[in-house]
Amino acid sequence: MLFSLVAETFLDLEKTSSRLETTAKLAGLFRKVSGSEAKQTIYFLQGIVAPPYHGVDLGVAEKLCEQAIMKASGCKPAEVTQLYRKTGDLGEAARILLEKKSQQTLAKNKLTISKVYDNLYKTATSSGAGSQDRKIGLLSELLSHASPAEVKIITRFVAGTTRLGTGDATIIDALSYVYSAAEKKDASKAIARAYNLSSDLGSIAEKLAENGLKAVEGARPEPFNPVRPALAERLNSAEEIIAKLGPCKADGKYDGMRLQIHSDGKRVEIYSRKQEVVTHMFPDVAREVASWKKKIIFEGEAVGYKDGAFLSFQETIQRRRKHGIKKKSEDVPIRVYAFELLYLGGEDYTLKPYEERRKALEKSVGGKTVRIAEAVDCGTAGDLKKFFDECVSLGLEGVIAKDLEAPYVAGARKFAWIKLKKSYSEALADTVDAVVVGYYYGKGKRTKFGFGGLLAAVKAGQEYRTVAKIGTGFTEEQLDWFRKTLEKQKVKQKPANVDSLVEADEWVKPSLVVEVKADEITRSPVHTCAMKDKEGLALRFPRLVRIRVDKSPAQATTEKEVIQLFEKQRQST
Template sequence: ALSGDIRIGVADQTIIDALAAAFSANEELVERAYNITSDLGFVAEVLAISGEEGLKQIKVQPGRPLKPMLAERAQSLQEIFEKMGGKAAFEYKYDGERVQAHKYDSRVELFSRRIERITSHYPDVVEALLKGISAQSFIVEGEIVAVEPETGEMMPFQELMHRRRKYDVEEALQKYPAKTMLFYVLYVDGVDYTSKPYLERRKKLEEIVQESDSLALSTMMITQEVGEAQRFFDEAISAGCEGIMAKTLDPAVGYRAGNRGWAWIKYKRDYKSELTDTLDLVVVGGFYGRGKRAGKIGGYLLAAYNPSNGSFDTVCKVATGFSDEDLVEIPKMLEQYRIPHKHPSVNSKLNADVWYKPVVVMEIVGAELTLSPTHTAAFSKIREGSGLAVRFPRFTGRIRSDKSATEATTVDELVEMYKSQLKKVQE
């Protein structure tokens, strides 16, 4: 098939123009046929045999990937609301690999954003889609993200790239489990959804998808409030996303295969605060693990000290960096500090599975500090309604028995770090 992978450097558009001219066909029809099949050879053949009438008969069909719809980029949330007419659907923009999944003849094929077949890299995704979507045939779109096996939290995109190495897919499956976040349905059991409005497509997706640890719908909200959209953005970033996507609610706008436009708008952050130092944080709670850590404490809720009122304000949940020995020894050591409910000096919005007196100090490293509506450290100090959180925290292996809880990293130190380490994000 001729497609966007032509190596001779002839752009797709040039071939579309040439085909339209050669067969005196409407250029938009040729382009549409290409965008919903991604196969110029097929389009040329149809044109040669049955002309424009043939092109009109070309339909969206599982097994033939559509060119992906693309988004414009906005500089501010205000700009998004202006472009969207004051109200929009917002979704998390995941840091993963975009995928278009086709089910037909009882099998699932996966295509990348560039229309490459990537089915062999993601056998677990294929299985999750076969199990989790109740339809004989479908085309859905989403993002494959890597998750931390113990916590289910999203990992950076780089972790997924291990799947692209042919030799160790089996090992990568264990080490870097994938979760597919679906945001679009394009076709189900004979019905083409590409021209249907956003809300109808979303509703259909909710009907056919059974969510699980490996398959879910993208997190979504509809709002006309800039403040609400800003909080949603902060939540997305602290959950490990790149930003948010705004999608038009205009019922006249469907899925525009192969086109970039203001029907979808991406909003990503401009700055990140890189963590260059370790943090000494106080253990205030614990969480039961999953997988091989089920029934045992597999992660901890950590807090910074706030000298202004003597409270311990949460900054992160940490579940990585622990050796097998740590997973046995640390819970044993903490047992003496276990209490039936949250300690009065602990300021937390999260509910831990177990609570501890704020005594033990743990050293951690992280990728960066982010604004998070979930955590209470420096709450509303930098931005109204958000505190500071550590993104991708990891235990260094050191329990700071030389430090008391009041000698831990303070909230003020975190604020200073956040401000001094803000760097412009390079695209």
């Protein structure tokens, strides 16, 4: 199948605001592609070349993309820069520069979906001496043979600036329309569950294209396919939680790294909440789990623990390195507090009620490094409040209350879990995980660091809408870290998927997540989060709590959640 079909559909989707219309157009595209092409097309829609746990990231810098455009078009660097600044869209700039050449080569060379995917995959996996030149060559080859529409889409994909507005839910609905039109609702549920248990929507699409809906019905967890994590809702008090759940069980909420640990009885792999493989960070944990010789998938929170006390999150994540792990393991001893069981001995535990999962977890997991997270039965608000106070006094963040009868709801935020975090004197008791979209140069004492603050946003569909300028809460070490990190991520123009009325000194690709504390959420004429009638929502007196390297933008706070926090704040004041 020709890639032009994908490119033209994607450009059409950019002009489509109706979700139903978007779904119908995607379904039309999926009906025309084969099994492997279906997988590749899904990856194009998601902006990836493979699921995160494959460890393959395109990660092409904007500068390298520009070099590929120059090689394909024969133009000079100044021409690319000038046109990029004029259009604000590297894809459109590439289209204009390559349009004449593409007309000359179109009759001879037509790109297929597989050819485009293969070149992009090779670009992502190229490493070692000469890899930069190879990447430029692979990309320029595609651009040289592409039509104007294809040039625009390929460039935007590589630069990470696609504007499709299609989330996973829309893609799943479109797939259900294609493969089970008579029972769309049931088909959508089956496809969503298969995705949530495998974290690979491309492979799901491939199975559907080859064997229909029966290929994904009855999906179950399998070792080494990370399950998309269940997420907790928020409530403000123990009383509200008991009113919602009735008698429940509560786990302590540890301030660490959430891990999902898989074993087939021999091999062990450990995944972060972003579904990246982090086994190398926790060799001590992997050794202990391997010694159990069990087929198991469970979740736990990794927390640094030394001299009888929990270490901070920032100390714990020092293990996120590729070298010197043995020494760092000694400097930062880890405990993993297991809190959920998803699979055991070939049996799917995600559909079992929490109480049954918990009992099986307690019988199956435990050792020197891996321990069971403490949990208590809470029949009343008083019971829950007492346990909450005990957890906070031990240095924990709070508690997670769990519905005794609920299954494990993979990939969704439901009231099966409800978190209660430390209370503050401020009106806004919870924190916000925001995505960095820009930054500011340092002034005064911060001039020497070259960094002075962040422009942060929350996710609204496929867009990022600003919610705060953050200028406090940074240590000197963090000021230096942000400068070095964000310099590598900066782009020449505001990203197309960032909705901002505020200017930044430098714009960056939305990829870094930070946890932010604020006094309250207020109305704002300058921030675009939940903007209506020229007023949005903003964080008042925001300050950095920590850098959330364990979270991806997809797992950050959404605009909808900010609105909910704002409403809860209004109800409590």
